[in-house]
Amino acid sequence: MTRPAPQAAPTAAQRAAWPVVIVSMPFMVADRPSIQLGLLQAIATGHGYAARTLHANLDFAHRIGGETYRSLCEQRGHMIGDWLFSVAAFGDAAPDPDGALLDDVSAGLDLAGESGTVSRDQLLRIRDFDVPAYLDELVDGFPWQEVRVVGFSCTFQQNAASFALARRLKGEFPHVVTVFGGANFDGEMGQEYVRRAGCIDYAVTGEGDVAFPELLAALATGADPGAVPGVVCRSGGTVSACAARAPYGRLDESPSPNYDEYFAHAEALGIHPRAGRRTVRIPFESARGCWWGAKHHCTFCGLNGSSMAFRAKSPGRVADELATQSRRYHSFRFEAVDNILDTAYLSKLFPELIAAGTTYDIFYEVKANLSRDQLRLLRQGGVTHLQPGLESLSTRVLELMRKGVRAGQNVNVLRWGQYYGIVISWNILWGFPGESAEDYRRQADVIPHLVHLRPPVGAGRVWLERFSPLFTDPDSGVKERGPERGYRYVYPESFDLDKVAYFFEYALADPLPDEAYAGVRTATAAWREAWERPTPPTLTYFSAPGYLQIYDGRRPGAEGTYTFEGELAEVYLACVDRPIGATAVRERIGRRLPVDAIEEAFDGFAERGLMFRDGSSALALALPAGAIR
Amino acid sequence: MSDRSGASRVILSGLAVGAILGAPAVAAGSAALAAGSSAVRDCSSAGDEVQSAVASIREQFEASFTPGAVAEAVSPPTPVICETS
Numbered sequence: 001m002t003r004p005a006p007q008a009a010p011t012a013a014q015r016a017a018w019p020v021v022i023v024s025m026p027f028m029v030a031d032r033p034s035i036q037l038g039l040l041q042a043i044a045t046g047h048g049y050a051a052r053t054l055h056a057n058l059d060f061a062h063r064i065g066g067e068t069y070r071s072l073c074e075q076r077g078h079m080i081g082d083w084l085f086s087v088a089a090f091g092d093a094a095p096d097p098d099g100a101l102l103d104d105v106s107a108g109l110d111l112a113g114e115s116g117t118v119s120r121d122q123l124l125r126i127r128d129f130d131v132p133a134y135l136d137e138l139v140d141g142f143p144w145q146e147v148r149v150v151g152f153s154c155t156f157q158q159n160a161a162s163f164a165l166a167r168r169l170k171g172e173f174p175h176v177v178t179v180f181g182g183a184n185f186d187g188e189m190g191q192e193y194v195r196r197a198g199c200i201d202y203a204v205t206g207e208g209d210v211a212f213p214e215l216l217a218a219l220a221t222g223a224d225p226g227a228v229p230g231v232v233c234r235s236g237g238t239v240s241a242c243a244a245r246a247p248y249g250r251l252d253e254s255p256s257p258n259y260d261e262y263f264a265h266a267e268a269l270g271i272h273p274r275a276g277r278r279t280v281r282i283p284f285e286s287a288r289g290c291w292w293g294a295k296h297h298c299t300f301c302g303l304n305g306s307s308m309a310f311r312a313k314s315p316g317r318v319a320d321e322l323a324t325q326s327r328r329y330h331s332f333r334f335e336a337v338d339n340i341l342d343t344a345y346l347s348k349l350f351p352e353l354i355a356a357g358t359t360y361d362i363f364y365e366v367k368a369n370l371s372r373d374q375l376r377l378l379r380q381g382g383v384t385h386l387q388p389g390l391e392s393l394s395t396r397v398l399e400l401m402r403k404g405v406r407a408g409q410n411v412n413v414l415r416w417g418q419y420y421g422i423v424i425s426w427n428i429l430w431g432f433p434g435e436s437a438e439d440y441r442r443q444a445d446v447i448p449h450l451v452h453l454r455p456p457v458g459a460g461r462v463w464l465e466r467f468s469p470l471f472t473d474p475d476s477g478v479k480e481r482g483p484e485r486g487y488r489y490v491y492p493e494s495f496d497l498d499k500v501a502y503f504f505e506y507a508l509a510d511p512l513p514d515e516a517y518a519g520v521r522t523a524t525a526a527w528r529e530a531w532e533r534p535t536p537p538t539l540t541y542f543s544a545p546g547y548l549q550i551y552d553g554r555r556p557g558a559e560g561t562y563t564f565e566g567e568l569a570e571v572y573l574a575c576v577d578r579p580i581g582a583t584a585v586r587e588r589i590g591r592r593l594p595v596d597a598i599e600e601a602f603d604g605f606a607e608r609g610l611m612f613r614d615g616s617s618a619l620a621l622a623l624p625a626g627a628i629r
Numbered sequence: 630m631s632d633r634s635g636a637s638r639v640i641l642s643g644l645a646v647g648a649i650l651g652a653p654a655v656a657a658g659s660a661a662l663a664a665g666s667s668a669v670r671d672c673s674s675a676g677d678e679v680q681s682a683v684a685s686i687r688e689q690f691e692a693s694f695t696p697g698a699v700a701e702a703v704s705p706p707t708p709v710i711c712e713t714s
Contacts, residue, residue, distance in 0.1 A: 551699045559698040568689050597682035604690040 010220035012048065018220045020044050020051040021142075022151040025161035027073045027081035030061035030271060035283035035337055036153040036182060038257025040212055046255050047213040053261045054142065056165070060134050062269045064126055071118050073157070079486030081157030084127045086490045088135055088164035093492035099124055101489035135168055144173045149216065154182040159193070160490055166199035177201050177219060181208050184502065185232075186305040189466070192499035194232045195239045196492070203232045206244035206306050207288075209254065247289065247307040252317045256324055257283070263329060278331035281363060284321055286345070287312035287338040292367055296402045298389075299432065299476065302465025302502065303339055312342040315349035322353075322360060333361040341366040346374055350381030358382060365389065368405045372416045372577050379420040388413050390426040393443045393450075395614055400432045402469075408579030408614030411621070414453040419623050428459040428524060430517050433470075433477020433508050437516040444519030447527055449609035449621060451554050452539040455527040459520055464504040471504065481506040530554075539610075541572075541622040548572055550610060550622045562610065567593050571601045572610070572620050579617035 010018075022041055024034040037053040044051035061069035072081050083101050087094040102120045144150070150169060152162040166178045181204035185193060190205035202225055204211045211230035218225040226233045230244035248254075259282065266272040272280060291310035293301060313321075326332055341364050342349075353360065360382035368388040370378075378386070390410040392398050398405060410426075417424040430440065462470075470476045483501035491497060530537050538553040548569035550562040564572060567589060574580060574588040582598040593601075602618040605611035612619040 553698070558696070560694050560696040561699060562693045563695065564689060564693055568686060593682055594679045596679050597686055600683045600686050604686060608690070608694075 008217075008221050008223065010048075010217050014220040015048045015216075016050065018049060018149055018216060019147045020049050020149040020151060020216065021054050021147045022051065022153065023054045023162070023165065024057050024153055025158050025165060026057045026060040026085070027069070027157040027161070028055075028057045028153075028155070029073050030055075030058050030066065030069055030266075032281050032283060032335065033257070033259040033262035034153060035257050035285060036155070038259045038262070038283070039254065039285070040151065040153070040208060041261075042255035042258045043209060043213055044216060045258070047216065049213075049216055053258070055262045055265050056138055058262075058265050058269055058271055059138065060130075060161075062271065063134055064130055066271065068118055068122070068126075075157070079157065079484065079490050080123070082160035082490045083486065084123065085131055085160035085164045087127065088131050089160045089167060090163070090492050091167075093494070095492060096489040099127075101486065104485065104489070131164070135164055138165060139168050139172060144169060144176060148175065149177050149179060149219065151179045151181065151212070154180060154184040156184070158182070159184055163197055163199055166197075170199050179204065179212070179215065181205075181212070183305070187467070188499050189502065190232050191239050191241055192496055194234060196495045196500075201233065204230050205232055205241070206230045207248050209248040210245060244306065247309050247311065249309075249311050251285070251288065251311055251313045254285075254313075256321050256328075257285075259325075259329060278329060279333055280329070280331050281333045281335035281361075282325050282329055282331050283335050283337050284318075284325060285313075285337050286318045286321075286349075287340070287342045290339045291342070292340060292404055296404055297469050298403055299401050299469045299473075300429065300462045300465070302468040302471065305467040310340075310342075312344065315345055315352060318345070318349055319352050319356070322358070326360070332359060335363045336365070339365055346377060350377050350383075353381040361385075363387070368403075368410050368413045370413055370416075372412075375413070375416040375420050375422060379422055383422060385423045385425065386413075386417060387425045390414070390424075390456075391429045393428065393446060394439045397430075397432060397435055397439050400434050401429075406579070406614050406617075408612060408617050408619045411450065411453070411612045411614075412578055412619055414450070415619075415621070415623060418453055420628065424454050426454075426456050428456045428520060429462040430459075430520070431461040431508070431511075433510070435512065437512055440512075440516050440520050444523045446612065447520070447523035448554075449612070451527050451530045452537040452621075452623075455531055456524055459517075459524040461517075464506040466502045466504070470506075477509050478506045479509040539622045540625045541576075541620075542625045543569065543573060546570065551625075552610075554609070562608065568601055571598055572605060575602075575611060575618050575620040576622075576624070579612075579614055579619040581616045582618075585618075 022037050022044075024037050028034055034053075034055060034057075037055065041051045041053045072084070075081060080101070083096065087097055099120075102123060150166070152158070152166065154162050162180065166180075169176050170178065178200055179202045180190075180193065180200050184190075185203045185205050187205065190203045194200050194203050202215060204215065207230075211228055214228045215225050215231055217223070218228050225231055226235055226240045227242060229242050232239060232241045234240070263272065263278075263280075267274045272278065287310065289304055289308050289310040290301075292298070293304060294308050294310055297308070322334060325334070354377075362381075362383045363385040364378075364383055365387045366389075368390055370388070388410075389403070390413065391401060391403060393407050393410060395407045398407060398410075414424055414426075428443070464470055464478065464481060470478055471481070481504045483497040484503035484505055487497045487501050491500060533556070535553075535556075537555070539550065540553075541548060541550045543549075546566050546569055548564045550564075550572075551559075552562065553559045570589045571585055571593070574585045580588075582595045582602065585598050586593060586595055602611060602613060605620075606613045606618065610621055612621055
C-alpha cells in the first residue's frame with residue numbers, strides 16, 4: 001500500500017533526541033570502508049542528526065586475523081559467514097548447533113580460498129569462542145546508551161552477525177530502535193526478515209537516500225514510521241510494507257561519503273598504517289543501476305533488484321568528489337561501486353581528469369565493447385583496473401546470456417587492456433539454458449592461443465540469483481530451483497527460505513553433463529599456471545611497411561618467429577585494432593586481394609593461433625612491440 | 630576461436646569471382662553480352678587470380694615459422710665518438 005509520507009519536519013531538539021549509529025558487521029571486507037555507511041552517515045548528518053558510523057567488521061577481522069577473515073568473506077555463496085553467527089543470532093532456534101554444515105559435502109564449501117585455508121576446527125572455534133567474545137566486547141565497548149537508532153547495512157553475508165548484535169542490543173538497551181537495510185532486504189526478502197526476526201524494528205527496502213531520513217523524521221516527530229515509502233515494519237500481528245518510491249535520481253545532490261571513523265578505527269587496530277601515503281581504494285559512486293540491463297537484462301544478473309534504472313552523477317561532480325576524497329583521506333586510489341561505466345564519462349570525465357593532471361588509480365566495472373582508443377583514454381585518465389563482465393569466449397553463449405557483446409570484443413578488451421597496463425578481472429561462466437557441448441569444446445580449443453592475455457580469475461557454473469531473468473522468467477529454461485543449501489544451516493525453521501534466499505540451486509531442463517566443461521576447466525587452469533611462470537607467455541609483433549614478424553613465446557620450448565611480407569602482413573595489421581571482416585580488410589588494403597584470399601589468410605593465421613575468429617570477423621592476437629601509443 | 634563453420638571453401642564461378650573482385654555483377658554481365666566469349670575468358674582469368682592468390686598465401690604460411698626463442702630486445706647504447714682533432 002502507498003501512504004503519504006510524514007510531512008512535519010522535526011525540530012532541532014527533536015533531531016537531537018535521536019542520535020544515530022550505522023553499523024557494518026562481518027563479513028563486509030575489512031580493507032576498505034563501507035560506502036553504504038559513509039553515505040548514510042553523510043545523509044543523516046545533512047538532515048541534522050547526530051550520526052556516526054561503526055565499522056564493527058574491523059574488530060572481528062582483527063580478532064580472527066586478516067587472512068582468515070578475508071577467506072571467509074570470499075565464501076559468500078555458501079553462507080559460512082552467516083553460519084558462524086547463526087547460534088548467536090537465533091539462540092536455541094539456530095538450526096545447526098552441531099556444525100553439520102561443515103560435514104555436508106554437497107554444500108560445496110571450498111575453505112581453501114585464494115586467501116588461505118580455514119580448517120573445520122578453526123571454524124568451530126571461531127563460532128563457539130570468538131563470536132561470543134566479539135559480541136561481548138562490542139556491546140560493552142560502545143556507548144549504546146547514547147544512541148537511539150542503530151542502523152544495519154546488510155549485503156551478502158552480513159545478516160546473521162547483524163541479527164546477533166541487534167538481539168543483544170534489544171535485550172540490554174531497550175530504548176534502541178533497530179533499522180535494517182541493504183541489498184539483502186530488497187523485495188520480499190526484507191518483508192520475510194521483518195516477519196521472522198524479532199530484533200528488527202524497521203527495514204528499508206530499496207534505496208535509503210530518501211527513505212532513511214524520512215524514517216528518522218517520523219521517529220523524531222512521533223509520526224507513523226510505517227507510513228514512510230520503502231519502510232517495512234510489524235504492525236500488530238502482521239507485516240506492513242509501504243511501497244517504495246522510484247529509484248533516487250538526484251545523485252549530484254548526494255553528499256560525499258564520510259569515512260572518517262573507518263580510517264581512525266582501522267589505524268587504531270593496525271589494519272592500516274598510520275603514516276605515509278594510503279593505498280586504500282576509496283569507494284565512490286558515480287552511477288547506479290545499469291543502462292544495459294535496463295534494455296537487455298543479462299540473464300544471470302541479480303544485481304539492481306528494484307533499482308535497474310540508470311542514473312549517473314555529472315562528470316564535473318564526479319571529478320570534484322574524487323578531488324575532495326583524495327585530499328580528505330590521503331589516497332589516490334579509488335573504487336567505483338557502479339555496476340557499469342556511464343559512457344558519457346568517456347567524452348567528459350576522463351578528458352577532464354587528464355587535463356587536470358591527476359594521477360589517480362581507479363577501478364571501474366564496464367561493458368566489454370570498449371575500443372582501443374577508449375581503453376587508452378581510460379588508462380590515461382587513471383583507470384588501472386577494469387571488470388568488464390566478459391563471462392565467455394563463445395559468441396553463442398554470450399547471446400544466450402544477452403550480454404550484448406561478441407567473443408571477439410571480449411578478447412580485444414583483454415588485448416588492449418594488457419597493452420595499456422589495465423588489469424582486467426573476469427570469469428568464464430557456464431550452465432546456461434540452450435548451450436551445447438560444442439560451445440565449450442571450441443572455447444577449450446581456443447584458450448591455448450590466448451595464454452599471453454590475462455587469464456580468468458575463475459571458471460565455473462553460473463549462480464542463480466534472485467531478481468535475475470533466469471530466476472524470474474518461467475520460460476528461462478530453469479526446470480527446478482531451491483534456496484542454496486547453506487541457508488538451511490543458518491536460519492531457524494520458521495523462516496521461509498524461498499523468501500529470504502538470494503542464491504539458489506537449480507537444475508536446467510536440458511543440462512549438459514559436467515564432462516562438457518572439463519576441457520574449459522583444464523585449459524583455464526593451465527592458463528593460470530602459465531601466468532605464474534617466471535617468464536609469462538608473450539605474443540608480440542614487430543612491423544614495417546609490408547613486413548611483419550610475430551614472436552610467439554606462448555609455449556616454453558616451442559618459441560619461434562613468424563615472418564610475413566606484403567599483402568599477408570597487411571591483412572594481419574588490418575585486424576590489430578578490432579575484430580574486422582574480410583570485406584572491410586579488402587577495402588583497407590586497397591582491394592589488392594580477393595575476399596576469398598583474405599578468408600584464406602584469416603584461416604591460416606587462426607590455425608597458427610595468431611588470430612581469433614569470431615563468425616565472419618577476425619582479430620589479430622599479437623600485441624605491438626615498442627613504445628606504448 | 631577458429632570458427633570455420635561458416636567459411637565457404639567452395640571454388641567460385643568466374644562470374645561470381647568477378648563480382649568479388651570489385652566489378653559490379655550487372656557490369657560484368659553487360660560486358661559478357663557485349664564481348665561474347667572474351668568475357669568468359671576474362672572471368673576465368675580472374676578465377677585463376679584468386680586461386681593463385683590463395684596458393685601464394687598458403688605457400689607463405691608454410692614457410693613462415695622459424696623456431697627458436699628470441700633474445701631479450703635489449704640494445705646496448707651505441708657510443709658516438711666525436712673526432713676532436
